[in-house]
Every structure is written in structure tokens, then in C-alpha cells.
Amino acid sequence: MDHPSLPEFEAAARAEGFDEVAERTWPANAVVQTHEHPFAVKAIVVAGEMWLTHGGETRHLRAGDRFELARSVPHAERYGAGGATYWAARRHAGD
Numbered sequence: 001m002d003h004p005s006l007p008e009f010e011a012a013a014r015a016e017g018f019d020e021v022a023e024r025t026w027p028a029n030a031v032v033q034t035h036e037h038p039f040a041v042k043a044i045v046v047a048g049e050m051w052l053t054h055g056g057e058t059r060h061l062r063a064g065d066r067f068e069l070a071r072s073v074p075h076a077e078r079y080g081a082g083g084a085t086y087w088a089a090r091r092h093a094g095d
Contacts, residue, residue: 003044003064006087013042013089020090025083026050032077039090042068048084052077 004012010021020039026032026048034053049062054075061067069075071091 003046009044009087009089016042016089018042018089018091020092022088022090023085024088025085026077026079028079028081028083030077030079030083034074034076036072036074037069037090038071039092040069040071041088041090042066043086043088045084045086048082049080050077050084050086051079 003009006021006023013021018040044066045061045063047063049060052059052061052067052075054069054073059065059067
């Protein structure tokens with residue numbers, strides 16, 4: 001698993017104009033039905049695995065994988081047997 005530290009991730013995200021960084025941890029086998037956010041997101045999975053579905057495609061993401069979503073993009077999430085943790089940088093204005 002090769003990824004930056006949380007402080008490195010946050011510094012890079014803020015330099016790109018993201019205004020918030022959060023660590024999200026999900027329990028085993030959690031499912032989040034289709035929803036959307038009022039912010040853009042750029043994230044990196046740091047533990048576990050998840051499946052992210054949007055635009056008719058599903059990506060299987062593991063530790064070290066990254067994903068991005070624009071503001072208001074409908075998507076769904078499913079988490080693996082061990083749950084998952086990811087760091088998410090959020091940009092609330094000026095996508």
C-alpha cells in the first residue's frame with residue numbers, strides 16, 4: 001500500500017483548492033444507496049475495499065486507489081467484509 005500520509009494528502013488537496021479534508025470509516029458490508037453531495041470530492045482509499053458506482057459503471061477500489069466525483073454526481077457505495085477507510089478532500093465552491 002503506497003499512499004501519502006494524511007497531512008501530505010491534506011496539504012496537496014488544499015493546494016489544489018479543496019477546502020476540507022475528512023477521514024471516513026465505514027463498517028463491514030455497509031451499503032450507501034444512490035445519493036449525491038453538494039461538493040466535489042477527491043479521495044484515496046487507505047484501508048479495506050469498496051465499490052463505487054456512478055455513470056453506469058462500478059469500480060472496485062482497494063487501499064491506495066483514488067477516486068474523484070464532481071459536485072452533485074449521483075453515486076452509490078458498497079463496502080467490503082472488512083469495511084473501509086478513505087480520506088476525502090471536499091471542494092464546496094468553484095468546482
